[in-house]
Amino acid sequence: MRSIDSVETVGVVGAGTMGSGIAQVSATEGYDVVVRDVEEAFLEDGRETAAASLDRFVDRGDLTREEADDVLDRIHWTTALDRLADADLVVEAIVEDMDVKREVFGDLDVVTDDDVVLATNTSTLSITSIAAATDRPELVVGIHFMNPVPVMDGVEVVVGERTDEASVALAHAFSEALGKETWEADDRPGFVSNRILMPWINEGVRAYDEGVATKEDIDRGMKLGTNVPMGPLELADHIGLDVCLNATETLHAELGDRYTPAYLLRRKVEAGDLGKKTGRGFYEYD
Numbered sequence: 001m002r003s004i005d006s007v008e009t010v011g012v013v014g015a016g017t018m019g020s021g022i023a024q025v026s027a028t029e030g031y032d033v034v035v036r037d038v039e040e041a042f043l044e045d046g047r048e049t050a051a052a053s054l055d056r057f058v059d060r061g062d063l064t065r066e067e068a069d070d071v072l073d074r075i076h077w078t079t080a081l082d083r084l085a086d087a088d089l090v091v092e093a094i095v096e097d098m099d100v101k102r103e104v105f106g107d108l109d110v111v112t113d114d115d116v117v118l119a120t121n122t123s124t125l126s127i128t129s130i131a132a133a134t135d136r137p138e139l140v141v142g143i144h145f146m147n148p149v150p151v152m153d154g155v156e157v158v159v160g161e162r163t164d165e166a167s168v169a170l171a172h173a174f175s176e177a178l179g180k181e182t183w184e185a186d187d188r189p190g191f192v193s194n195r196i197l198m199p200w201i202n203e204g205v206r207a208y209d210e211g212v213a214t215k216e217d218i219d220r221g222m223k224l225g226t227n228v229p230m231g232p233l234e235l236a237d238h239i240g241l242d243v244c245l246n247a248t249e250t251l252h253a254e255l256g257d258r259y260t261p262a263y264l265l266r267r268k269v270e271a272g273d274l275g276k277k278t279g280r281g282f283y284e285y286d
Helices: 017-028 040-060 065-073 081-086 098-111 127-131 165-177 193-209 215-226 232-239 241-255 263-271
Strands: 009-013 032-036 075-078 089-092 117-120 140-145 154-159 181-186
Touching: 009 017, 009 081, 017 032, 017 040, 017 065, 017 075, 017 140, 032 081, 040 065, 040 075, 065 075, 081 098, 089 098, 098 117, 098 127, 117 165, 127 140, 140 165, 154 165, 165 181, 193 215, 193 232, 193 241, 193 263, 215 232, 232 241, 241 263
Parallel strands: 009 032, 009 089, 032 075, 089 117, 117 140, 154 181
Antiparallel strands: 140 154
């Protein structure tokens, strides 16, 4: 199995918010990156997302224009899965659907070299089940980045039933090479982050729906009372209400009634009010 010193090319499957962010931070640290998605339109959206993020770093003085351009030049965008054949490490960041992920990992198992670690960015799904779609379950590990990837410092490393120690060590080392700090979790529903975060958001939605306080005061109370940068409703809008609902439904199915999604959360998603990405969630956005 390859060590962190042998990782030169990083493959990323999925060009959405998480995938483009993973590609950006990897390229920023000098890795060559190949991003694969199924449609050119998705790739173009990912490219624009990465470019806009880098522009903000330039505006703040964290990068020069030349450095930002070099980062973009190190990211290659493709719809061809076989372009990942030369990757030394692959991180999957696609939709939170077990069947789709298992299909992708089965394909990656064929396309990549036998000693390449295959990581998933899943926030709630079983690493062990995803790994079972491959002939290398010992080389499948969770590398769960926080959103937005270029800004957030933390990465959750998740250990599946068959994940070996070397793969876990590589996951920590790679994350740290990107300037992140890591923590480790067993392969249980929601791991550490979402097992605790999603009921916090869910209860914030319930409190608002039941008239405990205004949405502004719920968020203000949590920020001032617990020293978090965002309250639960603001954070839900930032993550995406559909993402929060999907994660909560997964936890509900695995862990029972204490994770029952709040009525208002489901109603917002059904209405298409998904947060910042649609311009309306619990708050309105330009």
